[in-house]
Amino acid sequence: MSHPVKASEFLKDPDKAKWHDETLWFVRDKRDNSSKGIPEWEKLRDTASQIKDNVLANLDKYLLAFEEKAKANHIHVHWAKDAEEHNQIVLRILQKHKCKAIVKSKSILTEECHLNPFLEKHGVDVVDTDLGERIVQLLHQPPSHIVLPAIHLKKGEISDLFHEKLQTEKGNEDPEYLTHAARTHLREKFLAAKVAITGVNFAVAETGEFVVCTNEGNADMGVHLADVHIACMGIEKIIPRRKDLGVFLRLLARSATGQPITNYNSHFRSPSPGKELHVVLVDNGRTKQLAREKFKNSLKCIRCGACMNTCPIYRRSGGYSYGSVVPGPIGSILSPGLDIKKHSTLPFASTLCGSCSDVCPVKINIHEQLYEWRQEIAKSQGLNIKKLSMQIANGVFSVPFAYQMSGALLRGALKILPNSIAYSGINAWGKQRELPEVPQETFKNWYKKNKA
């Protein structure tokens, strides 16, 4: 289903749509205040962007350096060219440890690889331990936002869900009560899991360590209780030096939620005695994107979600309207690279307002890439009615007389068309909007008469 269709469905519940818009605007507002508390904010963004430029230009070297250091730290390093390989690697590790139940902290990469259904098919019980992720998992839904996975749900809906699944009191919507119930429920899962999977926010080439940022401490809880820790990361998550974290950690939480820093920024460097630590480095289309000159810097993304919170489209159409693992503006420039046909409406789900590029902590030119994807999509669609009309328009606009004639025809038509036609369903403009009133004459005619 295309974005416009799903967006109109979302808007059919105007109260909820308004609530969704206001809720995410609140997050953006917090981000604004927080970023304005740091005088060097724009410099930080520049620096982060430059560090990522360097990473993308030397990705091979940094990855190999990371592998060497990580191995020296007794980390098992695996390389996966795509989602399938990634899932197989994870499964093999689980099978080796005869593990039938795992806990997982938030990882967009494992969503991208559809790891959960894959493992479930192989008889492994997967429990997402981030509260929002657990909520959507219990509903058999994907996350609707990369940082706030259950942002599309209201308290009442979560209360109903918990009543059904976790036997909480019916109608009790108190967030503290519900969170406590989730905590009790998750504690059992933590204690039972032999293997914990986490994502990776930053992997440091210089030291072979990696950093996982969470607000709930669920990654740490999972990892410390399990015998085996598998960390799955996209290859673009590498940064050169540990001190670069001083740039990225300051940007990440402020951009994501307006917090000065995420509650838990845990560094993993080597396994505890008697335990195992694995890192899976995943390509899954990233090197292809890297080869696309106009789109490669979409790989700078640190998954803060700020572009979603600021996007006037996302706020009013919800994460599911995008039909891609990563929704919102950043998703709309990443997804066409994976499947241009399936995601062909996403780059058009934007007014090119540019707000996404201005909030982006690593200065990805998101709206410019949306524009560029439109060009690619138009080319990939070949000759069709739309293309033909554009070529006619180009012909008209390059010949002044033709422009005047067609303008006159249009203006004439607007004057004489009965409202029943001008405002019929065919005319999307007029469904909920009046057309401009047609003036007596064009500016051009006025000028000829009065000035020329």
Added chain:
Amino acid sequence: MSSRKKIALFIPCYVDQFYPKVGIATLELLEKLGCEVSYPIEQTCCGQPMANAGYEHDTMDTTKHFLKTFESYDYIVAPSGSCVLHIKEHTPEIPEKGKEQQGIKKKIFELTEFITDILQIKMLKGHFPHKVGFHASCHGHRGLRLGSCSERNEPYFSKAKSLLDHIEGLEWIPLRRQDECCGFGGTFAVTEEALSVQMGKDRLDDHLTSGVEILTGGDMSCIMHLEGIARRNKNPLKFMHIAEILNKAIQ
């Protein structure tokens, strides 16, 4: 402004066809400010609607025509941030016209930035006793940086506000969301009709609840969209392009 400088007025196609009064106000305003302005009669459209729909490569002839029409002028001024941004950023490269094309990009200006930056006029005196809400069009605002953007950590400024600030009786009404998009977005207005209208309604609500009497802005495209929704819903707002306000105020 030295009378030796040749200034061309660029009136976007939809302004020409639907809002001649905005073209007239722009011309009269510039003349009041001492400029000698001509309107190259051969001009058509900048090609933006096609390019934003993904057909930039089909705008070669339109772009060549634009260059031919305007290349001999020292300045090109348009009452639209959006079309100016298109000429600067989204016209296809015309290989045989490389120098002229680069030149055009440097000498084309949106009206308020032309007044503040080129004419170096920091304030205008006049009279306009109304409560005015300013809609910052995204292309002018975040594209041409005609004002500070709420996302960025930068000192506040607004080229439009600096021109309206000293008009006697004019009250600049602060908005809750100072620079959110109105949802016009060119073809977006029809391909994403539901979203476009919702965004427009939300913008109008902000102006209405803030006590705005006249909604103004630098781009008639946004205003056409907002006015269309307001008229359908019988909102009491009035709409004027900033050129119309300034021209009326300093009469």
